[in-house]
Amino acid sequence: MTGTDAAASFDPLRPRLARIAYRMLGSVADAEDVVQDAFLRWLDADRGQVREPEAFLRRVVTRLCLDQLKSARARRETYVGPWLPEPLVEEEEEEDVEDVTLPLMMALERLSPLERAAFLLHDVFGVPFExxxxxxxxxxxxxxxxxxxxxxxxxAARPRYAMPKEKGLEIVAAFFAASRSGDMTAFRSLLADDVTTWSDGGGKVHAGLRPIVGVDDNMKLYTSLARFFAKEQSRIVRYGMINGLPGFVSVEPGGVLQTTALAIEDGRIVGIYVTRNPEKLGHLGAVH
Known part of the structure; x- marks a missing residue:
């Protein structure tokens, strides 16, 4: 079999392999590197002896991810501020293929690499235990x-019920309007009492160094931010689903590209996930 034959058999599997790698690693760039490494190994493999290419490649990708996770966990111990996975902004035509939201991906970070692999492969991707x-x-x-x-x-991190996408995006639009206009009464009405904000700047741009927990502290935070928004308005790039949550991509004061995703329960916002680290947003350059 030639390299062309190898690509022809690999390329249809690439999107699913990339989803496995991304959910294992939480990094778009690292996932792409893993999948490319898997393709190089596929080129070198005795492909005629492989009865199930997808199972073979899934195994290769998972093992590569397990190797990466060892060093990734060490890097995250010294990460500046809260760590969030790189945001995936879903395209309009894209179907939700797995029930892996941003809060669940953060919960996966607390698992051992082997626990993470077993859960994702079996519970999310339906791979038999054998x-x-x-x-x-x-x-x-x-x-x-x-x-x-x-x-x-x-x-606790798995969604308790599915919110209609349109309803979620309505709440997102109301969140953006209230927080940027300084209408704190409207803003307060959107928040659950136990709301938490995570802001990931990675030490590269200004962001909170710890999660902001509870409605009172979040109101103080956004009241303070409203003064900055009054001087220089945010600009919406697009609304959409981000890692399974309704959210938006925006350009913030100072020209900082940012994603904001909202976890919503019973019509109130319980989680605000803000990614500002430019190293995690490079793959969104086309939407900037």
Whole structure:
């Protein structure tokens, strides 16, 4: 088989392999590197002996991700401020293929690499436990236990119900209007009492160094920010779904590109996820 043949068999699988890698790593660039590395290994493989190319490549990608996670966890221990996964802004025609929202991805960060792999492969991507066990080098019973522990840890982060996309985007638009105009009465009406804001600047741009928890502290934060917005308005690039949550891409005072995603329960905002680190937004350059 030629390189052209290898590409022809690999390319249809690339999007799904990229989704696995991204959900394992939380980084678009790292996921792309892993998938490209998997393609190079596919080129070198004895492909005629591979009965199930997708299973073979899924195993390669997962093992590469497990290797990456070891160094990624060390880097995140020294990360400046809250760490958020790189935002994925869904295209209008894109279908939701997995129920992996931003809060769930953050919960996955608290798992061991093997727990994360077992949970994602089996519970999210529907891979049989026998294949997962072979992929991560554990027996089937141990793999089931890893997935069970992971389920327990992430249960609270999984969506309790699906909100209609249109309703979520209505709340997002109201959030943007109230926060940028300084209408704090309208802004307060959108927030749950236990709302938390995470702001990821990675030490590259101004951002909070810790999560802001509770409605009172969030009101103080956004009242303070309203003074900056009064001097230089934010500009909306687009509204849309970001890592499974309604949100928006904007250009903020100082020309900072930013994504904001909102977790909403019972019609109130319980989580505000702001990504400002330019190193995590380079893949959004086309929408800037």
């Amino acid at each position: 294949e997962v066990a072979d992929t991560i080098g554990r027996d089937s019973a141990a793999t089931r236990q890893l997935a069970s522990r992971a389920r327990t840890h992430v249960r």
